[in-house]
Amino acid sequence: MNKLRVVIVEDEPVTARNLAHVLQNVDQNIDVTASLPDVKDAVEWFNDNPGAYDLVFMDIRLADGVSFDIFKQADVLKPVIFVTAYNDYAIQAFKNNGIDYILKPFDEAEIELALSKFKRLVVQRPKGDANQPFEQLLQHVKILAKPYKKSFLVHFRDKLIPVETVKIAWFYTAHEIVYAQTTDGQQYNIEFTMEQLEQQLEPDLFFRANRQFIINRKALTEVDFYFNGRLSLKMKPEPPEKILISKARVPEFKKWVDS
Known part of the structure; x- marks a missing residue:
């Protein structure tokens, strides 16, 4: 044999x-x-x-x-x-x-x-x-691998509306609520955890920056050096707080941006 x-x-x-x-x-x-x-x-x-x-x-x-x-x-x-x-x-x-x-x-x-x-x-x-x-x-x-999400069905003013995934600039979690911020300035609640989103988002387009943020590369406008080897990201629209990349994840982030 x-x-x-x-x-x-x-x-x-x-x-x-x-x-x-x-x-x-x-x-x-x-x-x-x-x-x-x-x-x-x-x-x-x-x-x-x-x-x-x-x-x-x-x-x-x-x-x-x-x-x-x-x-x-x-x-x-x-x-x-x-x-x-x-x-x-x-x-x-x-x-x-x-x-x-x-x-x-x-x-x-x-x-x-x-x-x-x-x-x-x-x-x-x-x-x-x-x-x-x-x-x-x-x-x-x-076929066991579902395709990455192309849109999210979200609540908005007593309605359900579809939001295209590519139009979401970043996802943000605070107080156990996850928000999606679109490139045109709209914000919606998303009924997924950040971990669930990581599995559903196209990794070439979205990156888990830290525990609070998942970002869309198309919304990234600038990367600044920060204290202790970290990086600070500037996004459009501007997020509610500073998005930092830890020193340990800087190489992975750079490779993602440069791919």
Whole structure:
């Protein structure tokens, strides 16, 4: 029986070793072909080894960016099982070859279930489908990933009106109420939490600046340096308070703006 060639993309060495151990304990036919610690190494490896693997286990937040950046720079044509500590990337994961989404800390049973799903989808496909491209096999999985919201139905003067998502400059939460501010100066209450919004908004257009704000890149007018390595954002319309990017999130924010 041919070995199942698995690639691990994980920036925490202990987690990578633990995952490799669990995989080989679940299925002795698994060969961990490569363990890659960051976006840069992963891009190089996938570009240099296009046919040298069957399945990828991939963390999402890596030391030098998010793993979705890999798909922009390399052809990853095989299934991906995402293993992450964050639950807010599920939709994006299923749009990038994802067939499963496991939250850390993972256990052996979850890994075994994910491998079973992979085998049902790919390894044990009907003989007549042997040459079917993987992209076609994924179609029924991708329907699990709902499209990003294009509009919100909001209450306004005893009516319900649709508000286009692209026209929302920023979302803001205060006293457990979430508001949406439109580019034309209207403000509405939104019946979603900020965490729910993160899963429903197009990540190329919207960014979770901090606990209180999710911003639209089209409403960002200026970025100023602030104390202790933070950044201060200027938006149009102007928000009710200063929007700050923490020092730890500055690299992620810069990459988002510069993408």
